[in-house]
Amino acid sequence: MARTYEGRALTRMHTKQQLALRAKVTTEVMRLYALWDLKDKQSFQRFQSSMVVLAQLRAIESATLAASYYEQFRAVDAPAKAARTASRVALAAPPVAEQIRASVSATARAGVFRALRAGKPYEVAMQNGLVEVSGAVSRLALQGGRDTIEQAVMRDPSALGWARVASANACAFCAMLASRGPVYKEETVDFEAHDHCTCGSEPVYEGAEWPPNSKEYQDLWYDNHGSLKDFRAAVEGRTQ
DSSP states (O other), X not given: OOSSHHHHHHHHHHHHHHHHHHHHHXXXXXHHGGGOOTTOHHHHHHHHHHHHHHHHHHHHHHHHXXXXXXHHXXXXXXXXXXXXXXXXXXXXXXXXXXXXXXXXXXXXIHHHHHHHHTTOOHHHHHHXXXXXXXXXXXXXXXXXXXXXXXXXXXXXXXXOEEEEEOOTTOOHHHHHHHTTOOEEGGGOXXXXXXXXXXXXXXXXXXXXXXXXXXXXXXXXXXXXXTOHHHHHHHHHHHHO
C-alpha cells in the first residue's frame, strides 16, 4: 500500500478508471459481436478485425490512464528528490494484431462451437462465445495499463518494484499472486492476468506497505499450509 494518503487515493481512483474502461470495452464487444453470422464465413473475419482495432485503441487508452497515474503517484509517494527529477512515463505498446486475432479465435469461435458440440441451443452457444471473447478482449485492453506501470517501474531508479492490487473478492489465482506481496525488480516477473481479470498494480517505493487484501491473502495461504488446493477452497468459500 502507498506510503501516503494521497497515494492510496490515487490507486483507488486508477483502479476505478481501469474498471470503467473494462466495462466500456465489454459493451463495445457486445455491440460488435452482432457482426458475426455463422452462416457467413467472412463475417467472423470482419468481427476479428473490429476486435483488433478495439483492443489496440483501448490498450492505448488504458496505458494513458496508467502513465498519468504513475506520474501523480510518484510525485506524492516517491522520495522527494526522485519525484522532482523524474521523467515522463512512456506508454506501453498495444498488443499486436496477431495476438488479438488468436485470442478472439480461441474464445469466440472455440466457445461457440464447443457449446454447439455439447448440444447447447444456438442462442446459448453464441452467448457463451460472447462471454469468453469479452473477457479476452478486455484483458488485452487493460494490458496496456499493466504493461505501462511495469515498464515504468523497471525504468524508475527509485522504485523497488510493483505490487498486485486485488479485490476482496479475487479469484484463487489472483489471491495467490497477491499473497506474495511486492514483485521486486530483480525478480523480473511479468504481470499475470486471466480473462475477466480486475487486478491492477501499484508502484512500490521505500517505506510502502502491502496493498489492502494482500496480507489477508498471505495469512490465508499460511493458514492452509501452502496447499494450493486448500487455499483455493478457502478463497472460494470466503467469497461465497
